[in-house]
Amino acid sequence: MTVQTVQDVWALLQGHAGETFYTPKGLPFCYQIRGGELFVDRRSKSITISTVANALVRIQEREAAGELITGPKKIGCYGASYLYPVFLQLGIIHLPPDGQLNFYSL
Numbered sequence: 001m002t003v004q005t006v007q008d009v010w011a012l013l014q015g016h017a018g019e020t021f022y023t024p025k026g027l028p029f030c031y032q033i034r035g036g037e038l039f040v041d042r043r044s045k046s047i048t049i050s051t052v053a054n055a056l057v058r059i060q061e062r063e064a065a066g067e068l069i070t071g072p073k074k075i076g077c078y079g080a081s082y083l084y085p086v087f088l089q090l091g092i093i094h095l096p097p098d099g100q101l102n103f104y105s106l
Contacts (some may be wrong), residue, residue, distance in 0.1 A: 001023035004056065005090065006049060006052060006053040007071055009052060009092060010033075010049055010052065010057060011032075012090055012092075013033060013038060013052070013086070013090075014033050016034065016086070016090060017030075017031055017032050017033050018030055021033075021082075021085050021086050021089060022085055023042075023081050023082065023085060024071065024072060024081055024084065024085065027042065029041055029042045031082070031086075036048055036049040037049070038052070038079075038085060040079070040082050042082075043079075043082075045078075047078065047082065047083065051077055051079060052083065053073050054077050055076075055077045055079075055080065055083050055087075056092075058075055058076055058077065059074075059075060059087070059092075059093060061105075062074060069084075069087075069093045072084040080085055087098060
């Protein structure tokens, strides 16, 4: 992953609000951003910008240690099942070289 600031990622997320993404289980969802909160249409609670910042730190730490981010459990934060597919589709994280995904890997 190219190191990105939370402000850069948040701006990217804002630009894709309202688009359809799919959870690891294949369920469609979209999100809206209001202020510092990301509201997923499948949840009543929001994902805050600070949660996104924490997710980015975890991703960067794991990738620096040579780990691939192969699923939401690798992110390990609230809302990871929504952040993972969004981050993947927006190029914030990348598929493993062999193209195989395991959404539930530890």
